[in-house]
């Protein structure tokens with residue numbers, strides 16, 4: 275795939291870039307390594323001031339940055355503005371809390387026969403971030419903000435269709451005060467990733483992307499013995515039980531499926547509804563989906579913009595056609611429009627069977643699969659009957675049932691009476707083929723830290739676990 279900005283609303287190529295040469299990449303890695311040696315010696319407070327400056331820039335530049343993202347990948351302008359604001363909030367969150375997250379953690383010295391014992395969190399070096407186009411700013415920021423606060427440097431290999439957003443990010447951190455090399459965008463194709471991750475100066479990698487990309491990174495990282503955090507696909511269930519508030523569930527289901535034009539790893543994709551309320555929910559949900567306005571993502575009246583690529587649209591069209599050919603019923607949508615741009619209407623399909631692709635594959639567009647179940651046990655079985663385990667939603671007002679769903683749903687994130695969302699305050703990540711490791715919160719920051727055990731014997735005069743430069 276060439277490195278280019280192509281407007282998904284028109285199909286027009288607006289700007290393209292030559293990939294960086296191996297020599298340019300090597301120079302960037304060397305600079306990231308040198309910058310790490312300096313950054314780790316700065317104080318958390320200093321890094322917090324730079325990250326706060328990045329947040330201020332994001333707020334000040336919200337509208338132009340949002341326009342850039344909409345032009346590169348088609349999300350609605352309103353959604354893009356919200357994404358910029360969320361990134362600024364994440365920067366402020368880590369600027370405010372990193373000191374506490376990175377503070378030495380005292381342990382029971384007496385139990386380990388020490389004068390002093392504690393855990394110290396220290397940065398590990400340049401980290402490679404391989405990031406997707408669907409939240410072009412946020413996916414990067416949720417890695418970059420904690421990584422930079424911890425004293426690591428970042429090397430970004432962004433998706434090839436969002437090069438201008440990728441370059442904006444490098445420029446943003448630089449203008450905020452981080453020295454050159456602290457955060458670098460590498461304009462390269464995915465064929466360069468193996469070589470970059472094999473470089474001994476690159477200490478770890480984080481990837482948000484497809485299962486295939488995750489396996490490939492994990493293979494290289496395994497060979498090189500490097501830490502990885504992987505956030506891969508999802509086929510999130512959205513279970514509706516008889517006690518649920520159906521109007522609210524149908525409203526949130528519509529947002530959960532069509533947010534970001536249906537292209538979110540944590541979008542609800544499989545709607546698993548108890549037979550007692552199936553017809554009532556299906557009618558409300560299909561009506562809401564059909565009422566969404568599809569069109570120009572810059573138009574404030576638009577709910578759903580184009581898909582990011584022609585290939586992506588062809589894929590969901592093929593998944594829907596496969597289901598229909600095998601007997602599925604379309605409640606709304608289901609027809610690929612003609613005309614310029616990669617639009618696809620919000621679609622609901624039901625009467626699904628295991629042999630249909632939609633049953634087991636991730637559907638990365640505004641297409642909802644509706645499943646009928648007749649008991650709690652069957653709901654959980656269908657919800658967990660996927661290779662993925664990123665998010666899961668359960669709608670019920672019965673407190674005991676809520677508790678059972680929390681325990682039984684096999685996912686990294688369970689949301690009861692709400693849709694899966696990421697917050698800087700909460701860990702985010704998956705189980706099964708959705709990946710491993712956690713982003714966000716203190717856990718996300720510590721994924722790329724050396725969790726150093728410190729044991730100090732009685733042979734010397736010692737101070738308690740205390741402040742340190744990193």
Ligand SMILES: O=CCCC(=O)O
Pocket residue numbers: 408409412537538539540695696
């Ligand atoms: O695509 C997955 C990430 C979505 C989010 O963090 O809100």
